[in-house]
Amino acid sequence: MHDYLVVHPRFERHWPGAAERFRELWPDAGFERVDLDDNRVLSEVLPDPGGVTRLVSLGVPVSDTCIERLNALDEAVVYTDSAYTADEDLVERLEARDVSVYHHESEGFWGQSVAECALALTLCGLRRIPQLHGRIQDDQEPWDYEPDGVPGPGKRAHQFGDDPRFANGTVARKRVRQVGVGNIGSRYASFVDALGADVAAYDPYADEPCFHRAGARREHRLEDLLTDADIFAPLVPPNEETVGLIDADLVNRLPEGCLVVLATRARIVDGDALRERVLADELALAADVWDENPGEPLPLDDPLLGRHNVVHTPHVAGRTKHANDRWAEMLAAKFKRRDHQ
Numbered sequence: 098m099h100d101y102l103v104v105h106p107r108f109e110r111h112w113p114g115a116a117e118r119f120r121e122l123w124p125d126a127g128f129e130r131v132d133l134d135d136n137r138v139l140s141e142v143l144p145d146p147g148g149v150t151r152l153v154s155l156g157v158p159v160s161d162t163c164i165e166r167l168n169a170l171d172e173a174v175v176y177t178d179s180a181y182t183a184d185e186d187l188v189e190r191l192e193a194r195d196v197s198v199y200h201h202e203s204e205g206f207w208g209q210s211v212a213e214c215a216l217a218l219t220l221c222g223l224r225r226i227p228q229l230h231g232r233i234q235d236d237q238e239p240w241d242y243e244p245d246g247v248p249g250p251g252k253r254a255h256q257f258g259d260d261p262r263f264a265n266g267t268v269a270r271k272r273v274r275q276v277g278v279g280n281i282g283s284r285y286a287s288f289v290d291a292l293g294a295d296v297a298a299y300d301p302y303a304d305e306p307c308f309h310r311a312g313a314r315r316e317h318r319l320e321d322l323l324t325d326a327d328i329f330a331p332l333v334p335p336n337e338e339t340v341g342l343i344d345a346d347l348v349n350r351l352p353e354g355c356l357v358v359l360a361t362r363a364r365i366v367d368g369d370a371l372r373e374r375v376l377a378d379e380l381a382l383a384a385d386v387w388d389e390n391p392g393e394p395l396p397l398d399d400p401l402l403g404r405h406n407v408v409h410t411p412h413v414a415g416r417t418k419h420a421n422d423r424w425a426e427m428l429a430a431k432f433k434r435r436d437h438q
Contacts, residue, residue, distance in 0.1 A: 100126035100151040103142050106133040108156025108176065114418055118425035119153055131157065139163040151432060164190055172197045174428050199431040204334070205280040206423035207415035212284035212332075214385060214414035215360035219289070219328060221408045222356045222383030223265050228405055229258075263381040263406055264327045264356040269293030274326035276300065276319070276342070277333035278307045281361055285332055286311035297322060300333075323350045330358040331365050345370035351380060359384040360414050375407060376400060383408040 100123055104116040120128060129142055138160045140146045146166040152173040159177055173196055177184050183200045191198050221227055232239045239258065248254055250261075259265035273294040275282055282298065290296045290312030298313040299322045308315045316322045319342075323329060329351055333339045341364070348370040351357070357371065357380055368388035374380045382401070387393050394411030401407050 099149070101128070101143060101149045102126050102153045103129045103131070103139065103155070103157050105131050105135070105156030107178075111181070112155075112421050112424060115421045115425045116155055118422045119429060122425065122429045123153075126151075126153075140166040153428075159184075159187055161190075164194065170194070170196050172199070172432050174199050174431075176200075199428055201424070201427065203280060204415075206427050207417070207420035208280035208284055209423075210417040210420040211281045211360055211414040212288065214410070215281070215285045215330060215332065215358055216288045218360060218383035218385060218408055218410070219268065219330070219356070219358050222358065222381055223268070223271075223328075225258075225260065225265075225405065225408075227408050231403075260405065262378060263354045267292070268328075271295070271327040272297075272325050273328045273330065274298070274316075274322045275313070275330040275332055276322070276365075277331065277361075278303045278311045278313060279333065282330075282332035283307060283311040285330060285360075286313040289328075294328075320347065320350065323347055324352065326351060326355050328356045328358060330360070332361050333365055335362040335364050339365045341365070341367065343367060348374065353379050354381070356381040356383060359386050362386055363388040372401065375404070378406060381406040385410045385414040386412055 102116065102119055102123060109116065116130070120126070127144070131137065131142055136158070139154055139157045140160070140163040142157055143149060146163070147168055149167060150169050150171045152167070152170055152175065154173070154175045156176065156178065159175060170191070173191060175183070175187060175191070175198065177187065183198070188198045188200070229239050264271065268289050269292055271289075271294045273286070273289045273296045275286060275296070275298045278286060278298050278300045282300070286296050286298060287310070296311070296313040297316050298308060298311065299316045299319045300307070305315070331343055333342070343366040345367040348367050351374070359366065359382070363384065363386040371380070371382070375382045384407075387395060391399060395402055395409060402409060
């Protein structure tokens, strides 16, 4: 026995399908899925710990005895919890045994899923798709496009129901301004660029080719990015440099009618300032994420819910089969190429 894959259901609560994708990539490997109430450590689950040279262990506890018994181990992916972070102490002990321990160095595995959701939120925010869908289940008035009162610019007309107070219609010709051109931001920028938007981005950590690949013009000053935005999309992960990056002053610089798209983490934006302007009908919001107060999803009595200028999804942008498959594929690619015997 050389290769072995073992998974605990506690792992699959967070990453359904990822272990199955690993099985497809390692068709000849030994496999064990333990029961939910099975608390055995790894060496008790493996039929022959001393014969395992390549190991993927997902959610199964690991003891000192396990490490001792895995005396032939050469390469491993070992997550003892939900696979968001590896057990650093365990990794150090395995590496001290000259075991190559692989883990994710970025969250690129869900970059495509989050970027596509951000694009969908953008389209829904511009066209008010969720609001109209919800209303026509009880009232056909939203389908009545006959001119209401005196026709004129921006008013309802035949098959024209955009809200002129906010960015509306197509992505084409919109001024999209975004923060971040990493795994998610670069994809989102390329999507809206392909649809005909004028895209400008700020990212002090990205090199020039990142902006070229994303189809975005580079802005070197964050404050210069916001003043003419039709659509503003801060798409960076939360860390010491980004939490609170878009403070209240910057939120208040956004022009009236701008659509704000939040699809990575909300804590990078001053939530109180954003909420105030959205509730005042100064900004539109399309968000999959929210700050820690009141949390995700929004409480049913939150005044943001059901508004004409808010599209809301409950933090689901990265949770797709594609993302979970990519989680496994990107880890499997780190193992040395070797024919299964």
